[in-house]
Amino acid sequence: MSKIPLQFRHNGRDVAIFVDGGTNLLVALRELIGDMTPKFGCGQGGCGTCSVLIDGELHLSCLTLAETVAGRFVETLDGMKQGPNLHPLQRAFADNFAAQCGYCTPGMLMAAKALLDRNPQPSRDEVIEAISGNICRCTGYEPIINAILAAAGGRVSA
Amino acid sequence: MAVTVKTFASAGEAAGALSSDRSARYLGGGTLVMRALNEGDVSISTVVRAQDQALTRIDASGPRIKLGAGVTFARVLAERDLGFLHAPARSIGGPAVRNMGTIGGNLFAPNPYGDFTVALLALDATVAVAGGFGSRDIGIEEFLQARDRQAGTLVLSISCTRPASTEAFRYRKIARIKPKGGSVITLAAHLPISGGRIAGARIALGSMAPTQIRARAAERALEGRSLDAATIAAAASAATEGTSPSDNALGSAWYRREIVGVHLRRLLSGQE
Ligand SMILES: Cc1cc2nc3c(=O)[nH]c(=O)nc-3n(C[C@H](O)[C@H](O)[C@H](O)COP(=O)(O)OP(=O)(O)OC[C@H]3O[C@@H](n4cnc5c(N)ncnc54)[C@H](O)[C@@H]3O)c2cc1C
Ligand code: FES
Ligand code: FES
Numbered sequence: 092m093s094k095i096p097l098q099f100r101h102n103g104r105d106v107a108i109f110v111d112g113g114t115n116l117l118v119a120l121r122e123l124i125g126d127m128t129p130k131f132g133c134g135q136g137g138c139g140t141c142s143v144l145i146d147g148e149l150h151l152s153c154l155t156l157a158e159t160v161a162g163r164f165v166e167t168l169d170g171m172k173q174g175p176n177l178h179p180l181q182r183a184f185a186d187n188f189a190a191q192c193g194y195c196t197p198g199m200l201m202a203a204k205a206l207l208d209r210n211p212q213p214s215r216d217e218v219i220e221a222i223s224g225n226i227c228r229c230t231g232y233e234p235i236i237n238a239i240l241a242a243a244g245g246r247v248s249a
Numbered sequence: 250m251a252v253t254v255k256t257f258a259s260a261g262e263a264a265g266a267l268s269s270d271r272s273a274r275y276l277g278g279g280t281l282v283m284r285a286l287n288e289g290d291v292s293i294s295t296v297v298r299a300q301d302q303a304l305t306r307i308d309a310s311g312p313r314i315k316l317g318a319g320v321t322f323a324r325v326l327a328e329r330d331l332g333f334l335h336a337p338a339r340s341i342g343g344p345a346v347r348n349m350g351t352i353g354g355n356l357f358a359p360n361p362y363g364d365f366t367v368a369l370l371a372l373d374a375t376v377a378v379a380g381g382f383g384s385r386d387i388g389i390e391e392f393l394q395a396r397d398r399q400a401g402t403l404v405l406s407i408s409c410t411r412p413a414s415t416e417a418f419r420y421r422k423i424a425r426i427k428p429k430g431g432s433v434i435t436l437a438a439h440l441p442i443s444g445g446r447i448a449g450a451r452i453a454l455g456s457m458a459p460t461q462i463r464a465r466a467a468e469r470a471l472e473g474r475s476l477d478a479a480t481i482a483a484a485a486s487a488a489t490e491g492t493s494p495s496d497n498a499l500g501s502a503w504y505r506r507e508i509v510g511v512h513l514r515r516l517l518s519g520q521e
Contacts, residue, residue, distance in 0.1 A: 095254070113252035113286050113296065134287040136280055142345055148323070149345045154283040156276060156296070158254055202344065223428045224343020 099160045101126065102170025110157045117141045117152040120167060128168035128197050132226075139225030142198035143167050149205040151224075168197040171204065180204060183242035184235070191229035198225045203239045212243055252286065256298045260379060263299035264403040268381035273297050275403055277319060277354035280346055281362075304353075304405065307331070315408040318353025322365065325352070333411065333418050337368035337437070340422040343429045353404045356389075357396065360456050361431030361499055366393070367461050368420050370453035371437035374409040378402045393460045417441055421516045422455075423508065425499060432456045433500040434509055436516055440476065447471045452484070452513065457492040457505060466490035467513060476517060485514035 094109035101124060108123045117134075120126045120143070132138035134153045141153040144166040171178045177185070180203050190196045199222055206213055206221035213221065218239045219232075227235060255273075257263040267273050273295040276282050285293060304319035309330035316325070322338040325331050326347065331338075341347055341355075341364055355365040356376065366389075374389040380402040389407075392399070412418035420437045424430035435455030440447050450471040452464040466487035474480040494505035515521075 111251040112254045115283055115287065135284050136342075136346060139343065139345065148348045150349055151280075151345045153287060154280050154349065156254065156279055156283060156298075158256070159279075159298070205344070220428055221344060224345045 095158060097157060097161055099162060100164045102166055112158075114157045115153050116143070116150075116155040116157045116160060116165070119157040120152060120165075126167050126169045130194055130197055132194070137226070138195070138198070139202065139222075140195050140198040142201040142225065144201055144205055147205070147208060149202055149224075166201075166204075168200055171200060178204075180207070180239070180242045183238040187234050187238035187241055189230060189234040189238035195225055195227040195229075199227065199235055203242070206239070207243055213239075215240060218243075252293060253295045254298065255295060256300060258300055260299045260301040260304055260403060260405055263297050263301070264379035264384075265381065266295075266297050267403055268401040270295055270297075271400070273401075275299075277351040278321060278349040280342075280350045281354060281358060299403070306406075311411075313408060313410050315406050316352055317406050318356075318404040319351050320353075321349065321351055322347040333415070334365075334368060336420045337365045337422075340364050340420070340424075340435075341429075346429075352407060356392065356404060356407075357399070360459070360495070361433075361497060363455055363461055364422055364432055364435045367435045367453045367455040368418075368437045369407060369409060370461050370463065371420075371439045371451045372409040372412070372418070373439070373451060374407050376407050377405040379405055390463060393462075396460055412439060413441060416519075419516050419519075421512055423512060431499050434494075434505050434512065435461075436509070436512055438513075438516055440471065440517075445475055446473050447476065448473070452488075454488075454492065454509065456499075457489075457494045457509060459493070459495075462491065464488050464491070464513070471517075478518075481514055481517045484517060485510040488513045 097110050098107045110119055129152050130140040132140040136151050136154045143152045146164050202222045202225050218236050255266055274293045276296050276298050304317040306317045308315040322341050325334050325338040370389050375386050376389055376392045377386050418439050422435045423433040432455050437453045439451040441449045450468045452467045454464050455461050467484040470483040470487050488510040489506045494502040496502050
């Protein structure tokens, strides 16, 4: 079966790759571009750790047919830091102990970024809603919710 | 296994490609198709896509609304004129699933999914489909009854009448995991009122049969009556008639039969 040429913008950089028909974006990012920040958890849409932004919208890369991002903007955790500095969300995750094993962290950060880009001052309920597609096995969610509120400059409840 | 992906500019061409190939599957948002591919479903060897703008069009200004099959739940939620459909759209998945999943794909989603379709069934929606035969309109109930035989047809759009008031259309999804999670049962009711009496009651249920169904006995109990306690009680006790729920990880058939009347009563009496 012939390979399909695919071009898109990956964290502000143009990339051109060849994919097999039916390849999902997660595989394309990890195996063909070498961006290992989106993680593979379930391949079923259930865990959210593969979350990326496509044209600024939160999508599950494991359920995205790679070809559908042709000509579009794909952002992953790899593009989040700002020069040598961590993004305020990354900083807040570290400061608030919002990661233990860290497996869910890339997806959580992308979901949080999608929220704050659209709504810089979310309520606690809006934060909960925004990460409702992301599963964390370790933190119990509270530190993650507090970190996102802290990054937003909101009040962190005890 | 690699599949062949065919992308077409027009919905008509995509419909032609679908109807001529049994192993072809149309790709809407992909939330179920890609899941099947990731699981190694070998029954899919071709994936058909259409980049037709008509498939993502929303016409929501008039009394009758029309939504392209490729409209996502996030777009429904962003449309103020579609307020009556916000509760069903919001009840689906997490934010990423709502950004990706389409209302066309929802018509085909098996239990415990297909929540938006429950709302559309209560609203007597019409489904515009295209196949080898050209395009035609079909009532949503007929569409759902023949759903298994719809392979090869492309859904173009779905239209329905806007409910006369917020009170006239109600939706409730029972899930164990909130704010997302598969449906234990899903209910929608359309209760148009004429001269103080219900005229044209529609009650639709999800996860109470292999596809979404109308609760006809409950509808009959409501028809021509005012929505008082006695009428609500009669409708609630008729809710299980004609249902055939199954057991799954979210609930047993027995449990579903036990609770459907309770939730219908709450829905009809406006309780939270
Ligand atoms: C984590 C997760 C949570 C979910 N939660 C919910 C939920 O709470 N409620 C719910 O209802 N669903 C849920 N879903 C299921 C699914 O996302 C939705 O039902 C969605 O509407 C399916 O649409 P899609 O466009 O992604 O479908 P696709 O995967 O693209 O397609 C699904 C099926 O429909 C067919 N199809 C799609 N569009 C058309 C068309 N225009 N014409 C003909 N055939 C078409 C496809 O060929 C395929 O057979 C969930 C899915 C995931 C992964
Ligand atoms: S790997 Fe994509 S949602 Fe789990
Ligand atoms: S920190 Fe381990 S899964 Fe979230």
